[in-house]
Amino acid sequence: MTHDERLAAIRAGMIARKVDTLVAIHDGAHFIETPNPVFVLGRFKSLGPAAVVLPKDGEATLIVTPAWDAERAAETASGMRIAGADDVVNGIVAAIGDAKGIVGIAGLPFAAWGIASRLTQALPQAAAADDVVFDAAAAKTADEIANAREATRIAELGYQRLLEVARPGMSEDELAVELRWYTKTLGAEDNFLLLCAGARNPAVAPSNGRIMQAGDTLVAEITPSYRGQLAQICRTATLGPASADLKQKYSLLVRAMNAGIGAASPGAPMAAVCRAVNAVLEAEGYGEYCHPPHIRRRGHGLGFGSIRPGDVSLDNGTALREGMVFMIHPNQHLPEAGYLLCGEPVLLTADGAEPLTQQRSALAEIAI
């Protein structure tokens, strides 16, 4: 799929939903868990609040704040009129002008109140149109897939760096900052880097000032973004030798992950992937740990644009199709070992899920 084909699909969706003008809004706070319809439409990662106004049969307008960032937007959002603005809501109202018909809005639930409340006042009749944008972005474009592959390559190099530099006496923050900086030198413009360590981690969490110690289990979700496309690897390493028990538990997670990867195929519901992961763990007596509060999902979509196909969870009935990119990670709290991370980004192909990584997750032991 190309970007132009995606835009055509979005326009087709507008017609099907009887939307005459689509407004996509994003407040500029980029986050792995929140979709960005402006990025889907304009391929532009904004510094501030931004919007796209797309008539069903006319030229789209990309509204950019701050106004001085408009030229950068023009480099990526080819085919759109670029409007630099000091205020995104005023820019939207001006771009809509006196256009008649039904207005649909995408991105409103995630926009900051200061923007969303004014927008709903300015467009009181507008209906939610998130599905119009994100249904068409459930599968990635060829460019996004290429970017996901590059982001994965950077993630794997980042992990190698972690294995080289992590040592007792270093703080979690210090390690996280170093890895984030290093992946930037490799071309990642952002990195969702969850990293923590401990004798028995209750979860994976953002780093803090804790000083790592010999014997710690270090867990990391390394998630670089390359040209706005995230990819993630989930890894676990020990500072010093790992116990036989930990190795055995980790191999169980790897088996669960491989079962999930094996279950992902075109036409299968996402829930089937989650069930396959859970089945391996349930067979070993960990059934109670396969559900909240211990675990909510076994993976997720990857933004920054669309986060479809959504979570790898039992309640996600989304039918998988070719071109979807998502995480499969049976990250799991086990009573004997604490929280362990194990996961790969995959591309769904006609033959099934293709891990984008060169090396699949394996428990690493850092010599100290």
Add this chain to the structure above:
Amino acid sequence: MHTMQSTLLVGPADWDATRMPKDEFLARTVALWRIAPAAAGVIVYGDRAHHAELAYLTHFTPKLEAALALIPRVGAPRLLVGGGAGMMQAARPLTFITGVQPLRNAGATVAQWIREQSGGGRPVLIGRPYMPHALHQEIAGALGTIADKTADLAALMRRKSPREAAAIGEACASLDAAVTAMRQAQRSGAGVTATVLAGEHAAHKRGAQDVRTLFSLDGGRTLRPFEASVEGAIDPLQVYVAVRQHGYWAEGFAVVTASSNPYVRGANEILLYAIKMIAPGRRCGHIARETNEAIAPLRSHTLTQHVMGNAIGLALEEHPLIAADSTDVFEAGGVYSLRVGLSDARERTCFAVAKEILADKGLSDDSYAAAEKTMGLESLVALVATVGSFSMTCLTAATFRIDPPAANPTPLAE
């Protein structure tokens, strides 16, 4: 200044009682009741992108998911942090508040909390402008209309304590270290990305909590965030650097260059002139207008022409803004960031004209009129002739595949 927001904050943000004792936070809370005298409690929202108010009252920086602080008039505050129960262990070192709990069912939780407060007053909200629409709907659904006091708290935050000033001083030192490292990297032949990242690394090595950079690929005309690696070197390289340390920001523009630049000298002189004018009680608008007059006959850069500065602290941009139409005044104890950018209208016009005639095979009436006004007809003719001559050289070299001599590489290769 706008910078690119990160999806997750990773820098050091633990609460350090020796740097910012609990008593300082408690004094801030006491002041809080002056702006909300009838409130039973205060609900404070913060997320990765906007959390200055939350940090001011709790020290907490939400690295991952949003947080709500519930501060009662009587009793201990609570901090509700997004994420599961397992995440709380990582959150606790970031605040002096001992009651750190997962943020779940926000509407029902805050409604229950306010019922538990004595006095029966209404709560007030801080941080509403940044709150996601859906979360606000949930809280408003549970509590009804709720007054927002974000601007009132911002007024309390303007005057920095000695400890706050010290933290900003530390951020300034890291900012200096970043720019120094950039200059060293450029001198050693590093490309744009390597130069900028050398600066970021230097600030991180000094313990910076966050470092944001923008740089220019077109001689300072526009600035951009890091999007992809740029291998080639540029001299002069215009950069913007913002460094956060111990919670507090410092920012600055710098021109990284091996040679002396008259525009940089001019900008520095005007900046010093503006700083000398600042005094408690002086109007921000007055300083902005006087500075703009000092810039003439050059023009203020696009990035600085409307707003040439602002207060700075826990947020990169705090109020007041230093803009020509501002009626706010400078305050004793306030910390401000001033930005002076110069733009040569003739040089900018050359770029715009060259770009347009090459892309559109001619100039629009508006562009022609603007160019003639700025440059005069004679210079405009010379500019068009120069663009034509350069294009002919390029077309010849490209058609006949003539490479520049190895000993004389083209300065426009990048």
